[in-house]
Amino acid sequence: MESVKPILEFKKTCVSYTKQTMAVKYVSAAIERNTITAIMGPSGCGKSTLLRAVNLMHNLYPNIRVDGEILLNGEDILAMEPIDVRRRVGMVFQRPAPFPTMSIYDNVLSGFALNGIKLSKAEKDATVERCLKSVALWDEVKDVLNKKGTFLSGGQQQRLCIARALAMKPDVLLMDEPTSALDPIATKHIEELLLELQKEVTILIVTHNMGQAKRISSKSMFMYLGELVEYGDTETMFNNPVDERTNAYLTGKMG
Amino acid sequence: MNDKLYKILLFAAALIMPIVCGGVVYALVTDAYDAFEHFGFFKFLTSSEWSYTEGAEQYGALPFITGTLMTTLLALIFCIPFSFPVALFVGEYFKGTKVAAVLSTVTDLLAGIPSIIYGLWGFYTLRPIIMALNISPQGSGVLTASLVLAIMIIPYAASLSAEFIKMVPNDLKEGAYSLGATRAEVIRKIVFPVAGSGIFSSYILAIGRALGETMTVTMLIGNTNNIPDSITSTGNSMASIIANQFGEADDLRLSSLIAIGLILFLITAAINMVGKIMIKRARIS
Numbered sequence: 043m044e045s046v047k048p049i050l051e052f053k054k055t056c057v058s059y060t061k062q063t064m065a066v067k068y069v070s071a072a073i074e075r076n077t078i079t080a081i082m083g084p085s086g087c088g089k090s091t092l093l094r095a096v097n098l099m100h101n102l103y104p105n106i107r108v109d110g111e112i113l114l115n116g117e118d119i120l121a122m123e124p125i126d127v128r129r130r131v132g133m134v135f136q137r138p139a140p141f142p143t144m145s146i147y148d149n150v151l152s153g154f155a156l157n158g159i160k161l162s163k164a165e166k167d168a169t170v171e172r173c174l175k176s177v178a179l180w181d182e183v184k185d186v187l188n189k190k191g192t193f194l195s196g197g198q199q200q201r202l203c204i205a206r207a208l209a210m211k212p213d214v215l216l217m218d219e220p221t222s223a224l225d226p227i228a229t230k231h232i233e234e235l236l237l238e239l240q241k242e243v244t245i246l247i248v249t250h251n252m253g254q255a256k257r258i259s260s261k262s263m264f265m266y267l268g269e270l271v272e273y274g275d276t277e278t279m280f281n282n283p284v285d286e287r288t289n290a291y292l293t294g295k296m297g
Numbered sequence: 298m299n300d301k302l303y304k305i306l307l308f309a310a311a312l313i314m315p316i317v318c319g320g321v322v323y324a325l326v327t328d329a330y331d332a333f334e335h336f337g338f339f340k341f342l343t344s345s346e347w348s349y350t351e352g353a354e355q356y357g358a359l360p361f362i363t364g365t366l367m368t369t370l371l372a373l374i375f376c377i378p379f380s381f382p383v384a385l386f387v388g389e390y391f392k393g394t395k396v397a398a399v400l401s402t403v404t405d406l407l408a409g410i411p412s413i414i415y416g417l418w419g420f421y422t423l424r425p426i427i428m429a430l431n432i433s434p435q436g437s438g439v440l441t442a443s444l445v446l447a448i449m450i451i452p453y454a455a456s457l458s459a460e461f462i463k464m465v466p467n468d469l470k471e472g473a474y475s476l477g478a479t480r481a482e483v484i485r486k487i488v489f490p491v492a493g494s495g496i497f498s499s500y501i502l503a504i505g506r507a508l509g510e511t512m513t514v515t516m517l518i519g520n521t522n523n524i525p526d527s528i529t530s531t532g533n534s535m536a537s538i539i540a541n542q543f544g545e546a547d548d549l550r551l552s553s554l555i556a557i558g559l560i561l562f563l564i565t566a567a568i569n570m571v572g573k574i575m576i577k578r579a580r581i582s
Contacts, residue, residue, distance in 0.1 A: 097475055099471065099474070099475065102471070102474060124474075125477050125478075125479060126477075128474065128475055128476065128477040129476075129477035132475065132476070133471075133472075133475035135468060135471065135472060135475075137468055139466065139468035139469055139472050141469060141472070141473070141487060141491075142469070142491060143490035143491055143493075152473070152476060152486075153476035153477065155486060156473055156476050156477065156478035156482050156483070156486055156487075157476070157477050157478065157482070158482070203472070206472075206476065207475070207476070210476060210477065
């Protein structure tokens, strides 16, 4: 039986910040559509670096080199225009950072405004409502859409940032420790939200929190010193890790 | 005990500044009083007569206020197209690189050149060019003074606005890039709005510099006591009329010059205060 074609595929992907050292070493992995894949590993293992390679964030910094291939629906991202890639691959960062000069409404639509895409008032209203509903923020903010996004709580701001990314209807959503700056309740909200969202978008999430990976992801990657040590079903990995290093990390012997 | 003494000494030293400032204001007000009393405050501000025929002396500040505001405004307009790209270059495009460091050092060097040297350059280099281009027959005038003034305030506007552009958080810029924005869009729609009030206040402070600049303007504006009827005609600024006439003036004329000084002081203080308040607000948000 032929397996489903992966939405995203790393093929010997390498990232280096300097000529001598590689931060990500020959990572190969295929990501299935409409799943949540967690990337775990100790600080400095290259998990964020790998994530940021997917939407060509590294292109902003001339010293960083990305080698190998990253295929999005079979097409090599590294050969594409960054702008086209980033419209199809959304990103949510560690610290919630809504655009401070824009209202909640305009923050959701900022992807269109930044790309110079004109929408009619009706399309705008519909997009804002759809996106805020899908991040479960609509009921909380529907009467204050014209207020600044920075006036919301941390968890609400992060959901606004997710809504902002979803507005562009990306194929893949990258999340770089999206709850590490949030309190447990806000974290729980976001986790529930991600479980819902995987129906419409494939999620790749970097997390320090093993419990979080266990709760939401179906697949997990464990990275160590730039290498992809283990990749497989989250449940299998937590119960029967193949590699000794994965076991050491998951049991807290190595952090 | 020692601590207490230290505190008293510090306090005394710090107190000198407000005392000096208060003293300057007091001296200006008392010495300008005669002029204001003789002509009336508003009459003095709005009159454009400046004649010292004995017995029929008429002094008004309007030509000089106009001259100062015209040169300052023009200098600001000329300075923007040069200081703005420098600020963007140093603060965003080449942020943290050697090229940016060299460029900002050179720009800052411009701020260190004594104004008399700018005056000489303007008089012997720029003025003949203005004449050769048939812009004005005498070469000197509001335009010439403004051009040199613009070069003098570029470093202030550029280095301060570069600071504000640098301060725009990377989180926001990466957030915008991640949505597919180009660099130009990030600058236009994220960097400018976020750094906007800071950039604005840097120009306010540059205006503050231009308002009081004396030597360069005196050398280039032409020193005629009339309201300039176009940007190429000659005139006089508040600072330059004082510099030109304080030595020979006495009684009512001296008092009138000091009154002009007081007005200049008030305008400059107000502009600087507005700029500082805006910078404070920009840093907080």
